[in-house]
Amino acid sequence: MEMVLTLRQTVEDHITQLTTRPQQQDGQAIREQEALLGRLLFQIVSFLPAVAQSFQPPCTSTDSRGDVGGGQPVQTSRQTGQMFYQESDFENTVISYDLSNRGIDISALYHLSFRDYNTYQGNKYHKDKNTLGYINLGTSENKLCTDLLAERLSQSDMTYIDEDLLQYTDWRGQPFLRKEVARFLTFYCKTPEFLDPENVVILNGCPAVFSALAMVLCDPGEAFLVPTPSYGGFAFSTHLYSKVKLIPVHLESQVTEANGYPFQLTVDKLEQALLGAKIEGKKVRGLVLINPQNPLGDVYSQDSMMEYLEFAKKYNLHVIVDEMYMLSVFDEAITFHSVLSMKSLPDPNKTHVIWGTSKDFCISGFRFGALYTHNREVASAMSSFGYLHSISGIAQYKLHQLLQDREWIDNIYLPSYHFRLQEAHRYVTRKLKALKVPFLNRGSGLYVWINLKQYLDPCTFEEELLLHRRFLDHKLILSPGKTFMCKEPGWFRLIFAARPHLLRIAMRRFQQGLVEHKQERRVKQLEDATKEEVSTSQPETPASPALRKS
Amino acid sequence: MEMVLTLRQTVEDHITQLTTRPQQQDGQAIREQEALLGRLLFQIVSFLPAVAQSFQPPCTSTDSRGDVGGGQPVQTSRQTGQMFYQESDFENTVISYDLSNRGIDISALYHLSFRDYNTYQGNKYHKDKNTLGYINLGTSENKLCTDLLAERLSQSDMTYIDEDLLQYTDWRGQPFLRKEVARFLTFYCKTPEFLDPENVVILNGCPAVFSALAMVLCDPGEAFLVPTPSYGGFAFSTHLYSKVKLIPVHLESQVTEANGYPFQLTVDKLEQALLGAKIEGKKVRGLVLINPQNPLGDVYSQDSMMEYLEFAKKYNLHVIVDEMYMLSVFDEAITFHSVLSMKSLPDPNKTHVIWGTSKDFCISGFRFGALYTHNREVASAMSSFGYLHSISGIAQYKLHQLLQDREWIDNIYLPSYHFRLQEAHRYVTRKLKALKVPFLNRGSGLYVWINLKQYLDPCTFEEELLLHRRFLDHKLILSPGKTFMCKEPGWFRLIFAARPHLLRIAMRRFQQGLVEHKQERRVKQLEDATKEEVSTSQPETPASPALRKS
Secondary structure, eight states: OHHHHHHHHHHHHHHHHHHHSOTTOOHHHHHHHHHHHHHHHHHHHTTOHHHHTTOOOOHHHHOOOOOOSSOOOOOOOGGGOTTOSOTTSSTTSOOOSSSOHHHHHHHHHHHHHTHHHHHHHHSBOBTTTBTTSBEEOSSOOOOSSHHHHHHHHTSGGGOOOOGGGGSOOOTTOOHHHHHHHHHHHHHHTTOSSOOOGGGEEEESSHHHHHHHHHHHHOOTTOEEEEEESOOTHHHHHIIIIIOOEEEEEEOOSSOOSTTOOTTOOOHHHHHHHHHHHHHTTOOEEEEEEESSOTTTOOOOOHHHHHHHHHHHHHTTOEEEEEOTTTTOBOOTTOOOOOGGGOSSOSOGGGEEEEEESTTTTSOGGGOOEEEEESOHHHHHHHHTTHHHHOOOHHHHHHHHHHHHOHHIIIIIIHHHHHHHHHHHHHHHHHHHHHTTOOBOOOSBSSEEEEEOGGGOSSOSHHHHHHHHHHHHHTTEEOEEGGGGTOSSTTEEEEEOOSOHHHHHHHHHHHHHHHHHHHHHHHHHHHHHHHHHHHHHHSOSSOOOHHHHHO | OHHHHHHHHHHHHHHHHHHHSOTTOOHHHHHHHHHHHHHHHHHHHHTOHHHHTTOOOOHHHHOOOOOOSSOOOOOOOGGGOTTOSOTTSSTTSOOOSSSOHHHHHHHHHHHHHTHHHHHHHHSBOBTTTBTTSBEEOSSOOOOSSHHHHHHHHTSGGGOOOOGGGGSOOOTTOOHHHHHHHHHHHHHHTTOSSOOOGGGEEEESSHHHHHHHHHHHHOOTTOEEEEEESOOTHHHHHIIIIIOOEEEEEEOOSSOOSTTOOTTOOOHHHHHHHHHHHHHTTOOEEEEEEESSOTTTOOOOOHHHHHHHHHHHHHTTOEEEEEOTTTTOBOOTTOOOOOGGGOSSOSOGGGEEEEEESTTTTSOGGGOOEEEEESOHHHHHHHHTTHHHHOOOHHHHHHHHHHHHOHHIIIIIIHHHHHHHHHHHHHHHHHHHHHTTOOBOOOSBSSEEEEEOGGGOSSOSHHHHHHHHHHHHHTTEEOEEGGGGTOSSTTEEEEEOOSOHHHHHHHHHHHHHHHHHHHHHHHHHHHHHHHHHHHHHHSOSSOOOHHHHHO
């Protein structure tokens, strides 16, 4: 309350200045006064939770941010304080007379987030044409079976075109495709009942589904809890349009409980994060879970998932379960349980599942994402966004043909895909072991979560960034932990869903990067130690240059 | 300034109440105080243009709304006051425990806007299977040459798939397609210099391009001027995400100047609208022009366009020129001049052109929209939105193949297309003349703008809605003028880009609707007159029932 009183005084002073200023005062001074008063208003607003919800402060100051695969670390959730490189990594550095404030902000974030990705796009490794190009093990893109997909999608049953496919359709997606998606998920998610096509919404990619969900479930400034480390694409999606905050539920590498495992998600942690958010006056509307988890590779047990869902129900939260990697579980000892397979969901009306073909079917360029929700109201509200996020009719047809071909999927595609995942995982993890790099040995996803703390000295995010840049010098892109809102510096995600030849070269570059980094750190330490020696051998109070000169 | 002083006093009183209130005061009272203070803050903010840009008021109270082709009239630009059916057509009517406020709002607007469209999708006319289904002459969809397109897109050069097409790509669109779009526009827009592929941004449909442009050019609550009647899709696009206001520049059917024409756009009207907006404290960032105009069919002369651009430059406004129908000029006496053909644009850095294949190439289901801007900063900021609005790689490939086939376009497609447009236009306008329905006789676009005022009595938007419903009773969808923010009731847009057979049945239904409407209005008038007669023949002060009984 003391602060409110101080604010009152300051607001009063400024309003007085605004109202009593001489009429001839120049425009610049007036704008400065107004801007100052504006900032004060923001401060008042932050004291009024009920009001704050209706306001959207400029996105440069409060939004969640994250990297989207293979990018350079950028600001993430400023609320958490500890995770930023600097308060103003890029804001105020761009002056534009043509863009809006949010345009400047979005553009700056994009170019930071996608800098490496864009460099890669412009200078890709090619075994014949460009052997010095970049290899991208940063972006979660599945290149293991693109050959099989290119072959399947070229078959004659795919080329059909009718006039209906060329026209506007249902904004939720073509009815034939929604029907097929419902059938597909019924089968592969082992649902207790047939899923209903009316509960399916199809948009152009899962980020679009997440963006639209954030709009229909949250008002600006409201928040989702997200266990971290977590996929950075959510943060980028919500930053573009919906201005929904992502509040990290920080998981830790250290195992503290018996039968526990690193980065374990517990209800206790969820409750702590929720309490923290409430204390800070944030309105939490939901919980985002990724299963199989990205970047950890964890597959949640049914019991664990039930606990998370019960937690959400208790606090009246939506749960968005991203099951993007559900067919990418390659360890035969692990069984994936879709949330759609549960016989009795604690709160079916608030449980929403996202799935797409980008990862499981190696066709990220298709731009297909689907929502399944038992909540007809949510499905209905999501339809509106088909107006801005729908997919080409011809692509919808091909997706239908692909998903309905169970024989090909079960007998040809999935066996090959899982075999190749196993091989690539085996190759990469063997290399990591040889290099004495600790990692989480999981059996799902396209990635391993590796620990390179030993290469950071001190163990900070600044050092993590330097190591990341070292790999870039060796034309290798990895994703540093900070882009996943990881609390601990030194972790990286390494994508192994690449062809053997590429993976071999990538791992060679990885090793070279590590060796070079270690050597240079050692040289630097030696230099520092020498400097220190020199400085301690100097007189404690050095003479001024003038004196020395004399 | 007087109001600022009053506000200061009120803010002070409330802050005092907040800070001095007894600690035991209940939560409800506190929230009420906070909400009150919040509302006051909004009022202060509206006095501070510089600050107001950064705030986004709740979308239920201030957003532009519009219908998107074939829908029922809904609220449009509340600021204009005169155009609404009611202040609260749908807000507060939906109670949801699962959706956000904006989710409820968006959902309600969608279902109102697309009610007819969705009904049509579920019950389409078919010459064999469903002769009683709806015919949609409301949505601007081009069905004249889908046969030619289906044929061309089925040819062998279209089916190529390589692995790159299945992967992530440049978020601005595949480089090969951006290059082709630059070439295509260079040729068909007759540009003085080769257009640069780096200035092209490709997203999934023109509404997506408009949505992203609104984000990067405007902050929430800022506005574009839009001469009306105007395409309703812009309003729907901006309502979903960007919360940019569309301020109508109302054009009038009456011709007031020598050499003038109905609904003529003049700089004088633009200046009036801009002044009006400034008086109301709105920050106008740009002007949206559609050329050829939708729904009027006007093609702007080079001189007129130059005047609009000079106006924009004078007031430092962006100009977005939507040239969606540039190849749909079917009157050979008319020459379309793209804004890209101008040798010296008044402000090239603030001139942005939108084009897509939905209308000119009858493939609305492809979801392709392109931006061309000389402003590299705008192009760059737009790239971010490729993350949420990109097109399937395989569809991008087909679009490339289509656009590069100049021989087919010039020798087969365009001659057939223009011939069919002429035929359909001739058929529909003859029918309209026979029915004595006035209309704008233009030579571009897929539509005629028709005047049905004679069927409204009184001439109100309520009556316009009743006439619209009359057509629906006859399973015919037209778009009423209100969905284009037209100021005068009684105008409708009729799409004629349908095959002859369908058009014949549609015009029969149109005629039946008009005849029935006229008859019923006459019957009603007679009934009203009879009632009046009866009531005037009664005693002026009727006796109370009790008295009469006795």
